[in-house]
Amino acid sequence: MTDETKNAAGGAGEAGGGSVEPSTQTRQSQPPEGVKSAAVSEETLPVHEVKRGNVMVVAEHIMGDLQPVTLELLGAGRLLTEKLGTKLVCALLGYKVGDLPQKLIHYGADIVYVADHPELQVYRTLPYRRVLCDLLESLPEPPHVMLLGSSTTGRDLAPRIAANFETGLTADCTELDIGSYEHKSKLDPSKVGIYPDCLYAIRPSFGESLKARILGPWKNPQMATTRPGVMIPLKPELSRTGEIIVVPVNFKAEDFRLQVEEVIREVASAMKLTEADVIVAGGYGLGAAEGFDLLRQLAACFENSAIGASRKVVDLGWIPYEYQVGQTGKTVRPKLYIACGISGAIQHRVGMSKSGLIIAVNKDADAPIFKFAHHGIVGDINQVVPEMIKQFRKLKSEQGVQSVVHSH
Amino acid sequence: MAGPYEICVLVKQVPDQGSKAGLNPDGTIDRARAKRMLNPFDRYALQAALHAKKSYGGKVTAISMGPPPAVEVLLEALEHGVDRGVLLSDRRLAASDTLATAYALYKTINYCGRFDMIFCGLQTTDGDTAQVGPQIAERLNLPQVTYCEDFSLEDGRVRARRIIEGGCQKVVSELPVLITVANSYHPLEYKSFRGAWKVQWLQRHPEDLQKVISTVDLDAVGADADRCGLKGSPTIVAHTDKVGELGGSCKMYEGHSPEELVAEVLKASSFKEFISAS
Ligand SMILES: Cc1cc2nc3c(=O)[nH]c(=O)nc-3n(C[C@H](O)[C@H](O)[C@H](O)COP(=O)(O)OP(=O)(O)OC[C@H]3O[C@@H](n4cnc5c(N)ncnc54)[C@H](O)[C@@H]3O)c2cc1C
Ligand SMILES: Nc1ncnc2c1ncn2[C@@H]1O[C@H](COP(=O)(O)O)[C@@H](O)[C@H]1O
Numbered sequence: 001m002t003d004e005t006k007n008a009a010g011g012a013g014e015a016g017g018g019s020v021e022p023s024t025q026t027r028q029s030q031p032p033e034g035v036k037s038a039a040v041s042e043e044t045l046p047v048h049e050v051k052r053g054n055v056m057v058v059a060e061h062i063m064g065d066l067q068p069v070t071l072e073l074l075g076a077g078r079l080l081t082e083k084l085g086t087k088l089v090c091a092l093l094g095y096k097v098g099d100l101p102q103k104l105i106h107y108g109a110d111i112v113y114v115a116d117h118p119e120l121q122v123y124r125t126l127p128y129r130r131v132l133c134d135l136l137e138s139l140p141e142p143p144h145v146m147l148l149g150s151s152t153t154g155r156d157l158a159p160r161i162a163a164n165f166e167t168g169l170t171a172d173c174t175e176l177d178i179g180s181y182e183h184k185s186k187l188d189p190s191k192v193g194i195y196p197d198c199l200y201a202i203r204p205s206f207g208e209s210l211k212a213r214i215l216g217p218w219k220n221p222q223m224a225t226t227r228p229g230v231m232i233p234l235k236p237e238l239s240r241t242g243e244i245i246v247v248p249v250n251f252k253a254e255d256f257r258l259q260v261e262e263v264i265r266e267v268a269s270a271m272k273l274t275e276a277d278v279i280v281a282g283g284y285g286l287g288a289a290e291g292f293d294l295l296r297q298l299a300a301c302f303e304n305s306a307i308g309a310s311r312k313v314v315d316l317g318w319i320p321y322e323y324q325v326g327q328t329g330k331t332v333r334p335k336l337y338i339a340c341g342i343s344g345a346i347q348h349r350v351g352m353s354k355s356g357l358i359i360a361v362n363k364d365a366d367a368p369i370f371k372f373a374h375h376g377i378v379g380d381i382n383q384v385v386p387e388m389i390k391q392f393r394k395l396k397s398e399q400g401v402q403s404v405v406h407s408h
Numbered sequence: 409m410a411g412p413y414e415i416c417v418l419v420k421q422v423p424d425q426g427s428k429a430g431l432n433p434d435g436t437i438d439r440a441r442a443k444r445m446l447n448p449f450d451r452y453a454l455q456a457a458l459h460a461k462k463s464y465g466g467k468v469t470a471i472s473m474g475p476p477p478a479v480e481v482l483l484e485a486l487e488h489g490v491d492r493g494v495l496l497s498d499r500r501l502a503a504s505d506t507l508a509t510a511y512a513l514y515k516t517i518n519y520c521g522r523f524d525m526i527f528c529g530l531q532t533t534d535g536d537t538a539q540v541g542p543q544i545a546e547r548l549n550l551p552q553v554t555y556c557e558d559f560s561l562e563d564g565r566v567r568a569r570r571i572i573e574g575g576c577q578k579v580v581s582e583l584p585v586l587i588t589v590a591n592s593y594h595p596l597e598y599k600s601f602r603g604a605w606k607v608q609w610l611q612r613h614p615e616d617l618q619k620v621i622s623t624v625d626l627d628a629v630g631a632d633a634d635r636c637g638l639k640g641s642p643t644i645v646a647h648t649d650k651v652g653e654l655g656g657s658c659k660m661y662e663g664h665s666p667e668e669l670v671a672e673v674l675k676a677s678s679f680k681e682f683i684s685a686s
Binding site for chain 1: 448505506507510531536537538539540541542543545546547549551552553554555570571572573574575576577578579580581582585590591592595638639641642643644645646647648649657658659660661662663666667669670671673674676
């Protein structure tokens with residue numbers, strides 16, 4: 001890992017990859033601040049001790065393929081359960097789920113609740129909502145924490161569950177942690193006090209260069225969604241054991257007001273952004289949509305490469321949304337990320353800062369991207385990029401191999 | 409059931425982050441000084457609502473929740489052709505999270521009438537959660553189509569295409585339904601001349617404007633104030649961290665000709681290692 005931008009989630013995940021060391025969850029896992037400041041305040045605050053519940057991950061799959069975000073959430077969830085001393089449970093809804101429950105156990109789940117029913121074959125809001133709400137109600141106590149991916153599915157389902165149970169939900173988190181919280185606002189006197197073991201749901205806030213820690217300790221489950229690609233899954237261990245519990249399915253007629261007629265999976269003609277080894281990304285500095293032609297030439301110098309973009313140029317219509325990298329686009333982690341004319345706003349950064357090597361070209365030496373890139377070229381893209389293409393091509397032919405970069 | 413339809417669209421006013429006005433030196437936004445605009449995602453929702461009206465007949469009501477200046481986005485919606493606007497404005501709404509916001513908007517929707525279709529933007533640029541739409545659908549006990557890219561109405565049902573990871577779903581839903589519109593839907597068309605003229609005229613005739621755009625508070629819509637604002641919000645922002653200066657380890661290349669700059673970067677050890685890894 002070359003960059004310094006370790007955050008708790010990434011840190012958590014990284015730790016999860018090898019030895020599990022929850023304390024690497026850095027800044028957010030500082031000593032319970034509630035306790036610390038309670039010592040200095042005159043009045044002692046009541047402690048709202050709650051029974052620690054499990055952490056639940058809602059699994060996501062499309063046509064039988066477990067989505068990477070589910071495995072990532074199991075990795076993150078594991079660290080939370082280690083802090084809570086409780087179990088990591090997973091809810092899997094589908095039809096003919098086969099060995100998926102076992103696979104979830106290999107990736108860290110202690111218990112997998114399985115609902116297997118023909119009506120659950122493809123994701124649909126209302127039937128999935130019904131089964132999950134029934135499952136939560138059937139448990140002796142609600143999970144402490146409930147996590148979904150902030151995919152199109154998670155963002156569709158999570159708010160329905162949260163609204164049904166009137167509990168808090170934080171969207172698009174980039175870090176998760178468990179910690180204590182001291183609530184002092186007297187607006188609602190019954191809430192004042194210390195809450196140990198809250199979910200810290202951390203996300204970049206608004207358009208500001210701030211990260212917000214969002215809490216909802218008053219009610220369980222404390223819910224959050226996290227962006228795909230942010231958390232890191234555990235290594236699957238075939239020896240890991242767990243329990244598989246089949247849950248009943250009871251639909252109502254109103255659950256079928258919407259029908260899915262067809263699911264179309266696009267044949268990826270272009271290289272998928274999230275799988276590319278090299279991403280050449282363009283921003284507003286390109287000046288016009290045509291600027292991407294130049295970037296395509298640069299990308300063509302590498303094998304397994306793709307084009308990315310900042311949101312500004314997507315909003316301007318220079319390039320379609322699927323190319324957007326960042327908080328509201330894709331999270332990517334290529335080996336090489338070349339940012340051309342991108343200022344490096346926090347919302348862009350959270351989507352790409354974990355790239356292996358970041359090279360930025362920007363004519364403004366003070367651009368924020370130079371705060372976290374590894375190599376920064378101060379110059380005009382219209383001059384620098386053609387020069388890059390020229391020299392890369394030369395290098396390529398000198399090396400006598402087909403590609404300058406390809407996968408290890 | 410066929411048209412005419414009762415159509416609702418939810419629009420929010422957000423700070424204009426493209427403008428430097430109201431930007432504090434530390435990067436936070438001074439909302440009082442910041443320029444305001446219609447949430448960009450809601451432009452697609454507005455287009456969808458107007459498309460439904462134009463193609464199938466009906467009336468469009470735009471609803472917004474926010475401080476008094478938010479009336480501007482309702483006027484803008486009027487210029488584009490919506491029929492009426494309702495602004496929910498109340499001090500007790502301050503610091504509402506998505507659950508409390510969705511509750512207040514749900515009460516406002518019920519106050520405004522019964523709708524066949526409710527359109528929301530996919531998300532806002534300030535709240536940025538994409539939660540409010542589905543949370544309203546839950547309160548109203550409606551089916552929902554999120555990430556909608558296109559839709560049509562047939563035999564009183566809506567046929568829609570929604571984005572999913574790596575593809576799309578084609579769905580058919582009964583009415584009423586709540587739809588959140590993706591930004592791959594058609595962009596908002598220009599204001600109509602008639603709409604713009606009408607708004608100009610209304611602004612000179614406040615008593616008529618009041619008939620088209622009304623402002624209501626929590627009591628008027630019958631919302632329980634304890635379920636709104638800070639009190640009614642299950643989440644709070646407990647702490648903010650300024651995203652620290654990172655690394656500072658960026659190796660900078662400047663001042664030379666582009667040719668030399670690129671050659672230097674190529675020479676830099678870590679980059680060379682990286683390329684020779686092939
Ligand atoms: C809620 C929210 C979510 C967001 N989500 C995302 C997201 O997912 N992804 C994302 O990218 N953004 C996102 N943004 C937007 C983000 O805040 C920035 O506005 C955006 O990333 C800026 O895009 P940019 O860098 O292309 O443009 P700018 O900030 O305008 O930067 C252009 C850069 O190009 C440089 N430049 C200009 N001309 C040249 C030249 N000829 N040669 C070299 N350099 C040149 C300039 O110096 C400047 O640094 C989001 C914003 C909000 C509020
Ligand atoms: N204060 C508000 N007033 C009107 N509509 C809103 C408001 N907040 C959210 N919405 C609607 O809900 C969508 C999603 O918002 P959010 O959950 O904040 O990302 C927006 O695009 C709007 O359509």
